[in-house]
Amino acid sequence: MKPRPHHMPSQRGVGQIVSRDIHLVSIGEPGGKQKGQHILRPGHRAEAETHPLVIGHPGQIAEISARSVLARHGVEVHFDQSQIPEIRSGHLPSRVFLTHSGEIPVRLRRGNRTHRVYYPHHLPTMPVAEVRARMAQGDLQLGKDFKILRSGMLELTVPNIIYHVDPAQIPAIAKNNWVSGSKRSAFQSNFTRVEGKLRTRDGIIVLSETLPVKLPKDIALLLYGGTDGKSRHIHSLFIDPGFSGPIVLEIQGLGHKGKPEKIIARLVKVTP
Structure with a gap:
C-alpha cells in the first residue's frame, strides 16, 4: 500500500514556541518552481523560501514544536555553505533546504515553522x-x-513539574499542535502532568x-x-x-x- 502523506498544518494560534523560528513562504523541488505546498517524499530534497518569525508570550502548557515533529519523521532542515557568513552575522537566511530520510511522505505548506537559527552562539x-x-x-x-x-x-x-508525552501521541500532535481555543485545551489535556x-x-x-x-x-x-x-x-x-x-x-x-x-x-x- 502506498503511504499516505503526513500533513503539516498551517500555523495559527501558536503561543508556546518561545524562540525565533523560520516559516515557509513557498516550497518546491531544488531549483524548480516554488509553490504554496509541496509533498516531500522519502529520499528527496526540497528548497524553500523563508521568512523570519518571532513568537510572542507563551501559553500555559508545553507543546512539541513543528521542528520536533519533522525530525521524528526523518526530515532535516539545513543551509548551504555559502549562507554561513550571513547566519553568523545575525541575519536569517532567505531560503532553507530540506532532506527526507524517513518513510512517510510529508506535506509542507506555506506558513509551516521549520527551524531555528542559533546565530548568537x-x-x-x-x-x-x-x-x-x-x-x-x-x-x-x-x-x-x-x-x-x-x-x-x-x-x-x-x-x-513535568509533562509526559507518550510516543504514540506524536501523530496526533503533528495534526493538532497548532489549534487554538477549546480544541487546543482538549488536545493539551492528553499530556500527563507529573509532580x-x-x-x-x-x-x-x-x-x-x-x-x-x-x-x-x-x-x-x-x-x-x-x-x-x-x-x-x-x-x-x-x-x-x-x-x-x-x-x-x-x-x-x-x-x-x-x-x-x-x-x-x-x-x-x-x-x-
Whole structure:
C-alpha cells in the first residue's frame, strides 16, 4: 500500500514556541518552481523560501514544536555553505533546504515553522558582574532554578513539574499542535502532568517548565546539554531577547536511562 502523506498544518494560534523560528513562504523541488505546498517524499530534497518569525508570550502548557515533529519523521532542515557568513552575522537566511530520510511522505505548506537559527552562539558570555548588575536593576530576572557559576555560565536545575508525552501521541500532535481555543485545551489535556522526577529512556519525550524568567531586549539566553555527562536532546535552545515567562524544555532520552539533573546555559548580549 502506498503511504499516505503526513500533513503539516498551517500555523495559527501558536503561543508556546518561545524562540525565533523560520516559516515557509513557498516550497518546491531544488531549483524548480516554488509553490504554496509541496509533498516531500522519502529520499528527496526540497528548497524553500523563508521568512523570519518571532513568537510572542507563551501559553500555559508545553507543546512539541513543528521542528520536533519533522525530525521524528526523518526530515532535516539545513543551509548551504555559502549562507554561513550571513547566519553568523545575525541575519536569517532567505531560503532553507530540506532532506527526507524517513518513510512517510510529508506535506509542507506555506506558513509551516521549520527551524531555528542559533546565530548568537559565537557571542561571548556575559561576565558575572554584569549579570548581577542587570539583575539588581530589575530588567534581568532569573528563577531560583538558575545558578550563576564563577565562569559566567549558568546552571539550570531541571524542574520537577513535568509533562509526559507518550510516543504514540506524536501523530496526533503533528495534526493538532497548532489549534487554538477549546480544541487546543482538549488536545493539551492528553499530556500527563507529573509532580516529581520522571525517568527518561530512548524515544520518550518529557516536557518541563522552568520558573518564570525575564530577559531585556539586549540579552539572549542559550541552553546547552546536561552537566551529568548524559546525552540529551534539549529544545528551546535559544530564548529570544525580551522574552518573559517560564521556559519550556523538551527533553528526549537518547539511549540513556535517567533524568538530566542540570543543564548548562549562558547569557549573551545582542543588538536590540
